[in-house]
Amino acid sequence: MRRLAFLSLFLGAASLRAAGPTAQTPAADFLIVNARVVTVDAKFSIYDPGAVALGGGRIVAVGPATDLARQFAGVRRWDAHGKILLPGLVNTHTHAAMTLLRGLADDLPLDRWLHEKIFPAEAKNVSKDFVYDGTLLAALEMIRGGTTTFADMYYFEDDAARAVDKAGLRGVLGETWIDFPVPDHKDMASTLAYMQSFVKHWKGKARVTPAVAPHSSYTCSKETLLAARDFAVKNRIPILTHLSETRKEREDAIAKWGKSPVAYEEEIGFFDGTGVPAKVPVVAAHCVSVDEADRAILKRRGVAVSHNPESNMKLASGIAPVAAMAKEGLLWSLGTDGPAGSNNDLSMMEAMDFAGKLAKVATLDPTVLPAADLVVAATRSGAQALGLGSRIGSIEPGKQADLIAVDARTPHAEPFTDLASTLVYAAKASDVTDVWVDGRRLLDARRFVTLDERAILDAAIRWRAKVEASLRTAAGAP
Numbered sequence: 079m080r081r082l083a084f085l086s087l088f089l090g091a092a093s094l095r096a097a098g099p100t101a102q103t104p105a106a107d108f109l110i111v112n113a114r115v116v117t118v119d120a121k122f123s124i125y126d127p128g129a130v131a132l133g134g135g136r137i138v139a140v141g142p143a144t145d146l147a148r149q150f151a152g153v154r155r156w157d158a159h160g161k162i163l164l165p166g167l168v169n170t171h172t173h174a175a176m177t178l179l180r181g182l183a184d185d186l187p188l189d190r191w192l193h194e195k196i197f198p199a200e201a202k203n204v205s206k207d208f209v210y211d212g213t214l215l216a217a218l219e220m221i222r223g224g225t226t227t228f229a230d231m232y233y234f235e236d237d238a239a240r241a242v243d244k245a246g247l248r249g250v251l252g253e254t255w256i257d258f259p260v261p262d263h264k265d266m267a268s269t270l271a272y273m274q275s276f277v278k279h280w281k282g283k284a285r286v287t288p289a290v291a292p293h294s295s296y297t298c299s300k301e302t303l304l305a306a307r308d309f310a311v312k313n314r315i316p317i318l319t320h321l322s323e324t325r326k327e328r329e330d331a332i333a334k335w336g337k338s339p340v341a342y343e344e345e346i347g348f349f350d351g352t353g354v355p356a357k358v359p360v361v362a363a364h365c366v367s368v369d370e371a372d373r374a375i376l377k378r379r380g381v382a383v384s385h386n387p388e389s390n391m392k393l394a395s396g397i398a399p400v401a402a403m404a405k406e407g408l409l410w411s412l413g414t415d416g417p418a419g420s421n422n423d424l425s426m427m428e429a430m431d432f433a434g435k436l437a438k439v440a441t442l443d444p445t446v447l448p449a450a451d452l453v454v455a456a457t458r459s460g461a462q463a464l465g466l467g468s469r470i471g472s473i474e475p476g477k478q479a480d481l482i483a484v485d486a487r488t489p490h491a492e493p494f495t496d497l498a499s500t501l502v503y504a505a506k507a508s509d510v511t512d513v514w515v516d517g518r519r520l521l522d523a524r525r526f527v528t529l530d531e532r533a534i535l536d537a538a539i540r541w542r543a544k545v546e547a548s549l550r551t552a553a554g555a556p
Contacts, residue, residue: 105134106138107132107153108131108132108133108156108517109129109132109147109150110132110156110158110481111127111143111146111157112158113127113128113130113158113161113162114128114161114162114163114497115140115163115164116162116453116473116498117140117472118164118471118473119458119474122454125140125141125142128141128142128143129142129143129145129147130163131146132514132517135517136475136476136516136517137478139475140475158483158512161484161511161512162484162505163473163482164473164501165458165470165473165480165481166225166226166470166482166515167225167226167460167482168228168426168457168461168466169225169227169228169412169414170411171231171363171364171386171414172216172230172413172415172424173416174212174216174228174238174416175212176196176232176417176418177212177215177417177418178203178215179418179419181418181419181422182199182419183419187393187394188393198549199545199549200261201261202548202551204233205261209233209241210238211241211541213230213238215537216417217241217529218535219417220424221247221520221521222508222521222524223425224482224507225426226481226514226515227248227250227460227470228247228248228249228250228424229464230252231252231318231319231320232254233262234262236276236279236280239251239286242286243285243286244528244529245528245529246515246518246528248286248470248480248515249287250287250465250466251288252290252317253272253273253288253291255290255298255305256292256298256302257297258297266301266305270305270309273288273290281315284516285516287316287465287466288313289315289316289318291317292317294339295331295339295343296330296339303343303348304346307347307348307352310358311358314358316360316361317352317358317360317361319361320363320364321340322339322364322365322366322367322368323363323364323367324395324396325395327339327367338367338372340365340372340376341371344375349375349381352381353379353380357465359464360380360382361382361411363386364386365383365403367396368399370406377406377408382409382411383398383411385398385413386398386412386415387429387436388423389414389415389420391432391436392419392421392422397436397440400437400447401437404446404451409459410455410459411455411459411462412452412455412460414426426456426507427505427506430452430501431502434502449499453498457472479517480514482510483511483512484509485510485511
């Protein structure tokens with residue numbers, strides 16, 4: 079790492095002079111110094127000790143600490159000695175409000191988990207207030223664990239957006255499209271009306287990106303899938319969906335359509351007008367049961383994959399072939415899935431750790447998915463998948479100042495030499511000490527700045543009592 083750090087210092091010195099304030103970038107008003115800066119840029123540049131200058135919510139400069147301290151003398155500064163500074167983590171698949179259903183249904187396969195537990199609980203409880211309070215609870219956990227951007231698929235996403243706005247996070251929020259009545263819309267007409275209002279209210283806002291979220295090919299008809307696609311293309315917003323999550327889903331698709339879910343969605347035109355060339359991002363969660371032909375379709379269509387290792391393990395859905403995806407050049411990122419039986423937490427630190435180890439044991443090759451690639455998947459690749467790659471995902475001049483500081487002076491991390499390895503295999507969510515989004519602090523020395531932790535936790539406890547009472551009533555219990 080010393081050679082890498084030295085090389086980064088040497089190469090970075092020349093570029094640093096051009097990375098300071100210009101007519102296009104604001105002057106610095108805050109300087110983070112003496113950090114171990116992991117930029118996650120294209121070269122995975124590391125500055126140790128390094129510094130990052132912020133101004134107007136953006137990154138103004140990054141480089142060796144001594145150089146930036148001299149260049150930005152007199153600027154207010156924060157000493158990050160002993161901490162690793164990296165881009166905020168990007169979680170590309172969640173159902174955030176399901177925090178309020180955490181622990182409700184465990185140790186079940188996906189189809190039983192959904193139909194016997196989750197769908198009935200949602201039908202009895204999901205409302206605007208449920209989503210708002212549940213998303214605030216998720217925001218607490220994500221901020222505490224260093225996640226600054228997340229993609230969500232759920233209901234009442236307008237209220238999820240209110241929670242995101244209050245927390246100061248960044249969210250790509252997908253309103254669910256599905257072929258049965260749900261709490262916030264009952265049919266296609268009401269789905270479209272809700273989406274039009276949602277997009278009108280939030281599109282163009284700094285930290286909220288509205289999205290369409292057709293649940294899957296097994297819960298959405300061809301007409302629903304194509305209506306969701308058309309709406310996304312017309313409004314230039316992302317598509318979030320589940321795709322080929324289990325072997326059963328694949329077998330059922332072959333029995334019904336004579337082809338895999340991926341091939342079916344291509345055949346009906348679901349990917350037409352979307353993907354990277356059209357600037358309408360498509361993020362497909364899971365992609366566990368996909369063969370080489372499926373992966374070729376995803377790559378050709380510019381579909382990004384959200385790998386959810388813990389969910390796929392806990393529900394026994396299988397192991398997504400992410401090592402093959404990486405080798406074949408697919409864009410893949412990391413997600414946690416919902417915290418209600420499919421995972422139970424929103425820790426991207428754990429997602430990195432499990433993704434690496436799962437790929438190694440699945441291939442019996444300890445060299446696949448090295449630690450640096452996993453850090454990229456949790457940051458820069460996640461940003462690219464969501465269509466935000468030009469704005470976030472790495473520490474580079476001109477990008478938004480979404481940053482996290484990780485305390486590495488811990489018994490479970492020290493001593494170490496490789497920063498990427500430490501972040502993936504040793505660091506914990508609880509090691510995150512400070513979080514910024516758009517240069518604004520959300521977590522200061524492990525203290526929440528934007529949210530009232532006690533009030534949010536109290537609301538969660540009240541919701542648990544309501545959920546349990548509703549299920550007792552549904553079961554006929556007194």
